[in-house]
Amino acid sequence: MDFITLCYHEFRDTPINTEIQSIPVEVANGYQDNLPIALYTDIQDFKEQMQYCINNGFNFITIEDVEAFYKDRKMLPSKAILLTFDDAYQSMKKLAYPLLKANKIPATMFVVSGWMYEKSKAWDATVAQTMSWTDLETMSDCLTTANHTHWMHQRTHLQGSIQTEPKQAVVDDILKCATYVDAPKIFAYPFGFYDPSVFASLENANIEFAFTTKPGVNTLSTPRFELKRNIIPYKMPLSAFVELLEKR
Template identity: 40%
Template structure:
């Protein structure tokens, strides 16, 4: 059994006090990250320290694959740490702390959002990193598919893979897989999906896919509908 946690933006309190801000991405998709998805930096630091001090076992994607492929037993308190979208705060705040504690993590990349060149950290927007900056953090982060240009939504019920044709979704998956090193693991954009989305991933050879449904995962959890608990500033320590 294991638990998966997902973080998005990590910011110091003085930045969170300024309120919601727009995202800034290379393909010009316009949206704003809900404040509930931000985690305060001091909370994040506390969370990581507590997990380490409580004897948590930090998983890699290879560990999770082996759990399902071989039916292996995982150590108690097994946790997979994940981060979505690759905002600048990932490099500025999360990476140094995880590196300090030698903790592996997974980042799900919307590759069409990545910029060609790095930019200075901008507290006024949720700006995504450049491609080269991901390579700089590869000693901590493994990178997997979060679509290329399909990380878009209509309200809170539908993501772009759900309204596009299957062929268009497959083309987008392949575009993202040309950039990310791990090509058989996926995270649903905004956690939104339907069974057609699941079937397409299965047909395209994806082995694991993560939702944003709260809960632990065991051998009975469908590999393409794994639970993943969102951690934000209102999540109790």
């Protein structure tokens, strides 16, 4: 038994100028950074990818299914896919959610709780802007929210705050995010940055499973703090997407 995890961030319904390489993020706590164009998805590509999965016998599973798989050895369906989204950007609700709803596709949203707005903001395609808590709640029929830190989705070069901040501060931050999300013990590393030194902090914050951005397939032997996720890059050819799914 195994499952493959797909990871998406931002969506657009018009072509992006790839020469600019990245677009600024706009979040509630004022953190400044840029989201690489590689982490965007053309919504038409997303529709084609999901339709391929539907037409070819793939089964979308929930994060609860993943927990039961590891804890109880519960059988997963064949060709299992866990669909995940990071950071709760507005475009996911505007462009991707209608497709999930129409096809009853479950997904997991890794939420940076300190980035969420109290009130909805006007759509602005010039930035990668996070949504509000109310926006997120309207998608609860498809989405389960999970832990992506409260404030510590920050980085210094190729290290994340969970690697550089005091361990107790990391624990407290993860526990704070836990109070906001549906699956508080399911974690995704911000930026995919981690090393074994953070595992103790995860344990102390009651985290049971953590997702990386390392590609591959998850089996019962995959370490629980190093679950694999496959980032789907901007303008990935459908043939490459099919190869990713079928090579397992």
